[in-house]
Amino acid sequence: MRVRSRVVCVGDDVDTDAIIPGKYLGSQEPAFLALHVLEGLSGRFPGDLSNVAILCAGENFGCGSSREHAALALRAAGIRCVIAASFARIFFRNAINTGLLAVELKEVSRLSEGDDVEVDIEYGKVVNHSTGEVFSIPQYAGTVRDIVAAGGLVEYVRRRTGR
Amino acid sequence: MGQTLTQKILSQKAGKPVKTGEVVEIGVDFTLTHDVTGPIAVSEFNRMGAGLVWDRDRVALVLDHATPSKDIQAAEACRKLRRFAAEQGISRVYDEGQGVEHVLLPESRWLRPGSVLFGADSHTVTAGACALFATGVGSTDLAAIWALGTTWIRVPAQMRLNFTGEMPRWLSGKDLILYVLRLIGTNGAHYQSMEFTGPVISRLDMDQRFTLCNMSVEAGAKNGIVPADEVTAAFFGVSPEELKELVSDEDATYEQWLEVDVSGMPPQVAVPSSPGNVKDVTELGDIQVDRVFIGSCTNGRLGDLEAAAEVLRGKRIARGVVALVLPGSTEVFREALKRGLVDTFLEAGVTVGPPSCGPCYGGHLGVAGPGEVVVSTSNRNFRGRMGHADALVYLASPAVAAASAVTGRISSPEEVI
Ligand code: SF4
Numbered sequence: 001m002r003v004r005s006r007v008v009c010v011g012d013d014v015d016t017d018a019i020i021p022g023k024y025l026g027s028q029e030p031a032f033l034a035l036h037v038l039e040g041l042s043g044r045f046p047g048d049l050s051n052v053a054i055l056c057a058g059e060n061f062g063c064g065s066s067r068e069h070a071a072l073a074l075r076a077a078g079i080r081c082v083i084a085a086s087f088a089r090i091f092f093r094n095a096i097n098t099g100l101l102a103v104e105l106k107e108v109s110r111l112s113e114g115d116d117v118e119v120d121i122e123y124g125k126v127v128n129h130s131t132g133e134v135f136s137i138p139q140y141a142g143t144v145r146d147i148v149a150a151g152g153l154v155e156y157v158r159r160r161t162g163r
Numbered sequence: 164m165g166q167t168l169t170q171k172i173l174s175q176k177a178g179k180p181v182k183t184g185e186v187v188e189i190g191v192d193f194t195l196t197h198d199v200t201g202p203i204a205v206s207e208f209n210r211m212g213a214g215l216v217w218d219r220d221r222v223a224l225v226l227d228h229a230t231p232s233k234d235i236q237a238a239e240a241c242r243k244l245r246r247f248a249a250e251q252g253i254s255r256v257y258d259e260g261q262g263v264e265h266v267l268l269p270e271s272r273w274l275r276p277g278s279v280l281f282g283a284d285s286h287t288v289t290a291g292a293c294a295l296f297a298t299g300v301g302s303t304d305l306a307a308i309w310a311l312g313t314t315w316i317r318v319p320a321q322m323r324l325n326f327t328g329e330m331p332r333w334l335s336g337k338d339l340i341l342y343v344l345r346l347i348g349t350n351g352a353h354y355q356s357m358e359f360t361g362p363v364i365s366r367l368d369m370d371q372r373f374t375l376c377n378m379s380v381e382a383g384a385k386n387g388i389v390p391a392d393e394v395t396a397a398f399f400g401v402s403p404e405e406l407k408e409l410v411s412d413e414d415a416t417y418e419q420w421l422e423v424d425v426s427g428m429p430p431q432v433a434v435p436s437s438p439g440n441v442k443d444v445t446e447l448g449d450i451q452v453d454r455v456f457i458g459s460c461t462n463g464r465l466g467d468l469e470a471a472a473e474v475l476r477g478k479r480i481a482r483g484v485v486a487l488v489l490p491g492s493t494e495v496f497r498e499a500l501k502r503g504l505v506d507t508f509l510e511a512g513v514t515v516g517p518p519s520c521g522p523c524y525g526g527h528l529g530v531a532g533p534g535e536v537v538v539s540t541s542n543r544n545f546r547g548r549m550g551h552a553d554a555l556v557y558l559a560s561p562a563v564a565a566a567s568a569v570t571g572r573i574s575s576p577e578e579v580i
Contacts, residue, residue: 066285068301094301142186143315153303154210157310163212
């Protein structure tokens with residue numbers, strides 16, 4: 001699985017309220033959630049996410065509540081992969097389960113806003129085409145790999161139970 | 164090589180010895196969801212086309228958040244879960260007003276030491292006080308466990324917190340965990356397992372151990388755990404011999420090890436707006452209080468109500484302060500009535516309401532307005548958590564909360580007694 005796009009970058013400790021504020025949780029409608037994604041970010045709003053499939057973040061991305069809306073909202077806004085120095089654990093699970101790639105990369109600060117970045121899950125690498133740098137990332141293993149391959153947990157369970 | 168209790172439980176459920184950082188598939192013994200995360204889990208479960216849950220006797224549904232239903236949406240959410248329970252033949256349904264999940268489930272003795280609990284709620288970690296592995300997940304994750312009876316987990320690194328010294332008179336499990344948050348911050352146990360040990364923990368009763376484990380998630384932990392001992396055995400009505408395997412091996416290795424001496428420690432308070440922003444109550448100065456909340460999955464148990472009543476007995480709360488007690492369960496409520504604690508509260512001018520999460524997450528029953536200062540025994544004081552974004556929430560023990568209600572400013576129990 002490969003994703004390549006221009007990247008948008010956010011900072012450390014982006015919590016689930018920043019990704020999708022609590023007042024929008026009444027809806028699970030992807031188009032609606034996409035409209036409000038990252039609206040709770042304090043400071044700079046990344047703005048136009050069209051044609052952006054990769055979001056870069058610092059430490060502890062997705063901390064806070066166990067709401068799945070956060071992963072859903074990013075996915076609905078066209079983000080297919082988040083590269084972060086680290087993830088809050090429930091967000092990491094929710095991302096994998098809802099078909100959003102979550103990639104841990106300690107050197108994420110080597111990727112800058114606007115860079116042309118490629119993530120290759122099978123080969124376990126991230127390429128910054130703008131600078132020519134290549135980073136290796138751990139490959140998904142076991143059940144996580146199977147869920148990613150199925151495109152999410154619902155599909156994974158359907159396959160596994162033969163429905 | 165020796166294993167920690169968490170590693171032992173995960174190894175047993177994975178069917179092989181586990182290593183830190185590896186992803187393993189494990190069997191799950193118990194599951195839990197509530198009226199906010201449950202309806203989504205039901206929808207996702209139906210989308211999975213799985214039909215029946217893997218084991219209807221291992222599913223608990225607790226209607227505790229927006230209940231007794233605070234509005235029409237809440238009533239509908241509860242109805243959806245009741246209907247699901249009826250279709251599936253799930254009998255473990257705790258209906259509106261019966262109590263808060265993390266108080267109810269351990270109290271019912273349904274969970275067993277050495278088992279694995281997954282709950283669609285971050286404070287599922289509370290149950291680790293029963294020497295079991297308990298952690299929170301999202302709704303879809305829970306739905307998949309209903310379908311498969313298994314889930315995946317990345318084996319956490321191990322962190323040990325060893326408590327020594329003499330517990331001062333008014334110190335409680337709440338103060339200990341707030342102090343830990345002060346030391347390591349809200350990310351200090353990220354992805355890790357927090358194991359609580361030492362002579363101080365051996366002497367703590369179960370109620371206080373639940374409080375400790377409850378807030379391990381505030382440090383980012385995957386689970387909090389207290390190894391089995393006599394106190395655990397007495398709680399489950401079994402002999403200590405039966406639980407003797409449920410401890411960490413002497414030669415187990417820990418990625419982090421912290422020693423905490425509790426001697427002379429003043430009560431601890433988390434000031435706005437992070438549970439990691441902790442100070443001694445004595446350093447706070449003069450902070451006027453508008454609301455006091457005693458309850459929640461952190462401090463809604465009998466021991467907590469007793470500590471609060473001890474401070475309030477024979478006193479009146481300060482004029483202009485609104486103080487509310489929500490017992491954590493019907494059982495806690497009944498026992499509080501029997502022991503005269505409810506009388507003490509009512510005589511002091513404290514309101515006693517139904518078991519519910521209530522204002523803890525800003526839902527209902529005493530939500531804070533703009534600029535109001537709240538002293539709460541719950542676990543999170545993020546901006547907006549208990550109501551208006553400009554409300555200021557201080558997290559403290561039941562004794563400190565009660566003392567603050569009496570004086571009208573944040574106070575140590577010693578000021579009142
Ligand atoms: S009491 Fe508060 S923290 Fe505990 S389960 Fe309820 S809302 Fe969550």
